[in-house]
Amino acid sequence: MDINKDARTELGEVGEFGLIERLGKNFGLKNPSSVKGIGDDAAVIDAGDKYLLLSTDFLVEGIHFDLSYVPLKHLGYKAVSVNVSDIAAMNGIPQQITVSLAISNRFSVEALEELYEGIRLACDDYQVDLVGGDTTSSLSGLVISVSVVGAAEKDKVVYRNTAKEGDVVCVTGDLGAAYLGLQILEREKQVFMANPEMQPKMEGKEYLIQRQLRPQARMDIIHILREVGLVPTSMMDISDGLASELFHICTQSNVGVTIYEDKLPKDEEVSQTAYEFKIDTTTCMLNGGEDYELLFTVSQEEFEKIKKEPDILPVGVIRAKEEGMTLYSKGGKIHDLQAQGWVHFKDNQ
Amino acid sequence: MDINKDARTELGEVGEFGLIERLGKNFGLKNPSSVKGIGDDAAVIDAGDKYLLLSTDFLVEGIHFDLSYVPLKHLGYKAVSVNVSDIAAMNGIPQQITVSLAISNRFSVEALEELYEGIRLACDDYQVDLVGGDTTSSLSGLVISVSVVGAAEKDKVVYRNTAKEGDVVCVTGDLGAAYLGLQILEREKQVFMANPEMQPKMEGKEYLIQRQLRPQARMDIIHILREVGLVPTSMMDISDGLASELFHICTQSNVGVTIYEDKLPKDEEVSQTAYEFKIDTTTCMLNGGEDYELLFTVSQEEFEKIKKEPDILPVGVIRAKEEGMTLYSKGGKIHDLQAQGWVHFKDNQ
Numbered sequence: 199m200d201i202n203k204d205a206r207t208e209l210g211e212v213g214e215f216g217l218i219e220r221l222g223k224n225f226g227l228k229n230p231s232s233v234k235g236i237g238d239d240a241a242v243i244d245a246g247d248k249y250l251l252l253s254t255d256f257l258v259e260g261i262h263f264d265l266s267y268v269p270l271k272h273l274g275y276k277a278v279s280v281n282v283s284d285i286a287a288m289n290g291i292p293q294q295i296t297v298s299l300a301i302s303n304r305f306s307v308e309a310l311e312e313l314y315e316g317i318r319l320a321c322d323d324y325q326v327d328l329v330g331g332d333t334t335s336s337l338s339g340l341v342i343s344v345s346v347v348g349a350a351e352k353d354k355v356v357y358r359n360t361a362k363e364g365d366v367v368c369v370t371g372d373l374g375a376a377y378l379g380l381q382i383l384e385r386e387k388q389v390f391m392a393n394p395e396m397q398p399k400m401e402g403k404e405y406l407i408q409r410q411l412r413p414q415a416r417m418d419i420i421h422i423l424r425e426v427g428l429v430p431t432s433m434m435d436i437s438d439g440l441a442s443e444l445f446h447i448c449t450q451s452n453v454g455v456t457i458y459e460d461k462l463p464k465d466e467e468v469s470q471t472a473y474e475f476k477i478d479t480t481t482c483m484l485n486g487g488e489d490y491e492l493l494f495t496v497s498q499e500e501f502e503k504i505k506k507e508p509d510i511l512p513v514g515v516i517r518a519k520e521e522g523m524t525l526y527s528k529g530g531k532i533h534d535l536q537a538q539g540w541v542h543f544k545d546n547q
Numbered sequence: 548m549d550i551n552k553d554a555r556t557e558l559g560e561v562g563e564f565g566l567i568e569r570l571g572k573n574f575g576l577k578n579p580s581s582v583k584g585i586g587d588d589a590a591v592i593d594a595g596d597k598y599l600l601l602s603t604d605f606l607v608e609g610i611h612f613d614l615s616y617v618p619l620k621h622l623g624y625k626a627v628s629v630n631v632s633d634i635a636a637m638n639g640i641p642q643q644i645t646v647s648l649a650i651s652n653r654f655s656v657e658a659l660e661e662l663y664e665g666i667r668l669a670c671d672d673y674q675v676d677l678v679g680g681d682t683t684s685s686l687s688g689l690v691i692s693v694s695v696v697g698a699a700e701k702d703k704v705v706y707r708n709t710a711k712e713g714d715v716v717c718v719t720g721d722l723g724a725a726y727l728g729l730q731i732l733e734r735e736k737q738v739f740m741a742n743p744e745m746q747p748k749m750e751g752k753e754y755l756i757q758r759q760l761r762p763q764a765r766m767d768i769i770h771i772l773r774e775v776g777l778v779p780t781s782m783m784d785i786s787d788g789l790a791s792e793l794f795h796i797c798t799q800s801n802v803g804v805t806i807y808e809d810k811l812p813k814d815e816e817v818s819q820t821a822y823e824f825k826i827d828t829t830t831c832m833l834n835g836g837e838d839y840e841l842l843f844t845v846s847q848e849e850f851e852k853i854k855k856e857p858d859i860l861p862v863g864v865i866r867a868k869e870e871g872m873t874l875y876s877k878g879g880k881i882h883d884l885q886a887q888g889w890v891h892f893k894d895n896q
Contacts, residue, residue, distance in 0.1 A: 205657055206655040207656035207657060208652070209650065209652060209654065209659075209684075210652070211656070212656055214682055214683070217656065217659070217682055218680070220660070221659055221663045221682075222677065225667060225676070225677045226676075227676045227678070228674055228675075228676055229675070229676050231642050231698070232642065232676040235678040235679065236677070236678065236679055236680070241643060241679040243599075243642070243643055243678075243696060245595060245597070245599060245698075246594060246595045246597060247595035247596065248595060250592075250594060250599060250696075252645060252679065252694070253679060254645045254647050254679060254692070254694055255647075255681050256647050256681045256692065258683055259686075260685075261683060261685065261686065294578065294580075294590060294601065296590065296601060296602075296603045296694065298603050298604075300605055300607045300610075301558065303557070305558065306556055306557065307557070307558060307561055307566065307569065308554055310558075310570055311570065314570045315573075318574060321574065321577075325578070326577075327574070327576045327577055327581040328571065328574045328584065329576070329581055329584040329590035329592075329601065330589070330590040330601065330602060330603060331567070331585070331603060332603055332604050333563055333566055333570075334563070334607055334610060335607070335610050336607050336609075336610065336690070337607075337609040337610065337688065338686070338687050338688075339686065339687075341607075341685070343603070343647055343681075345601070345603055345694040347592060347599075347696075349580070349594075
């Protein structure tokens with residue numbers, strides 16, 4: 199079949215989000231149980247008493263991971279974390295996952311058992327059950343597809359498109375570490391390839407590397423929000439970088455935002471390593487992806503309930519749409535926020 | 548990382564079912580909402596009033612489809628059908644799907660729109676909603692992962708492990724056509740590769756080719772079962788071939804079975820084409836996969852409710868385990884049933 203016939207638009211021209219929008223545009227929702235379709239961290243399904251949440255993520259060898267430095271056990275753990283994080287992002291509790299693998303004959307059964315050991319550890323940590331999947335050959339490499347089902351009371355599900363002007367913008371944990379962890383792993387791979395005798399220099403970088411290899415979904419924050427009785431006005435997980443996620447929330451909620459540079463949650467190891475790599479620390483925190491922290495908005499009154507939580511930090515405020523998306527720098531200057539995020543298709547061209 | 552270290556068991560040594568069993572063995576079910584995990588056509592999740600069903604399937608280029616003769620629109624339709632079929636196999640109604648793609652840059656946006664047109668047609672036919680997915684690059688080829696959510700009243704879900712001695716074994720539609728459709732497409736591909744001037748010989752084979760390229764999930768049968776008020780004692784869909792599926796039902800239900808060769812649902816085009824390819828027609832019907840018909844068992848009394856349905860045929864009877872799995876041939880001889888099915892890992896070695 200000629201897949202090149204007639205007009206040809208390259209994938210790189212439309213980008214990942216443009217592609218999803220274009221492919222999904224002729225699909226309406228027919229079932230009354232389909233509460234929310236494409237466009238949030240998870241789909242929302244009316245199951246009677248409560249809502250079920252459904253999300254799915256691909257991890258593709260050579261695109262999302264490099265087995266020359268990613269241990270299979272960590273990869274298994276991460277595959278579950280990134281999916282659980284999507285359920286957290288909806289303010290839900292994860293329950294079940296399915297794991298599908300396409301595998302080349304390069305992998306032994308023992309290697310897959312390593313991968314599943316990581317999946318099992320994550321299932322224990324997040325209290326989710328592995329309930330199914332599919333296992334098949336691939337002609338090259340490893341592809342992992344995980345789907346996750348979560349649940350939430352109907353009045354607790356939090357979307358991206360409901361941030362309100364005046365809301366406090368909160369971020370959990372710290373940002374930029376996973377991105378710098380990747381830079382270190384890539385650097386050491388290059389060093390090793392040039393000279394296999396060289397010992398990798400990873401001392402003092404353990405936190406960054408762990409953030410890249412074995413991220414944690416912030417279910418602890420979801421439980422804190424329940425304990426203090428707070429339902430955010432909007433929420434997402436930070437997988438593609440804070441600026442990119444703010445772009446989604448602002449666009450879908452029809453609002454603007456101001457982020458204060460001096461409020462961004464900076465880890466000391468991140469600052470030092472950014473300096474070492476000659477990258478601006480703020481850029482790492484704004485545009486480095488894969489931290490799987492949570493970004494959410496709450497009203498000023500509701501913020502009182504969490505202002506003493508050490509792992510939740512206010513970093514900005516939701517503005518009117520006309521005020522745009524801006525960064526208020528340490529020097530008192532106002533910059534436009536650039537929502538670049540990861541553009542997988544460009545990486546691969 | 549050395550994925551070859553220590554003991555190495557090749558994937559081909561354990562096979563697909565052995566692999567799933569081995570990888571899943573350390574996973575228990577922790578959540579009370581996890582009613583049924585690995586081991587049936589779909590997982591079963593307690594959603595309060597009813598059960599939700601969850602299943603997922605991979606379609607991998609070069610393993611499951613060959614784009615030199617599979618039109619992308621048909622491929623999209625088939626990707627939905629095979630998943631909906633898993634929900635039908637549990638006696639459920641499909642509601643939502645997610646579609647994830649890993650795509651190389653060889654594909655244009657227009658090619659993916661063709662694929663999604665097929666997905667959209669299937670969503671219309673099966674009344675399911677596309678509610679999410681993930682889109683990413685691959686280094687080579689196209690990988691499609693579809694997950695499906697269905698629903699069923701709690702007393703209507705049908706498993707594989709509940710067939711009873713004396714039950715009538717029923718099959719829907721006819722068998723073997725999709726397998727022969729694949730043989731024809733492969734033959735014409737070889738002819739074309741040897742001589743691109745040759746016209747493909749597909750006249751009179753339209754039914755077989757359609758069964759291979761665009762299979763239908765038998766939701767019509769599920770609706771008939773509801774109308775006549777019949778809940779089968781056990782059910783599966785026939786994706787890997789009748790003999791292989793009977794093996795699953797008998798093993799899991801701890802029973803045996805006798806299939807009557809003269810009762811197998813034979814299509815005239817299947818007989819003629821099997822003859823042409825010098826393959827035994829019965830072998831096609833027993834071991835040819837991908838028909839996506841339903842296999843189910845009902846008690847003799849309940850069978851009365853469906854005995855006049857033209858598309859449901861009794862083909863055998865469930866026996867005690869000690870009697871094994873046998874085929875009663877037209878000549879009156881008794882043969883052991885061989886459960887070969889598709890062994891993807893062997894195909895790829």
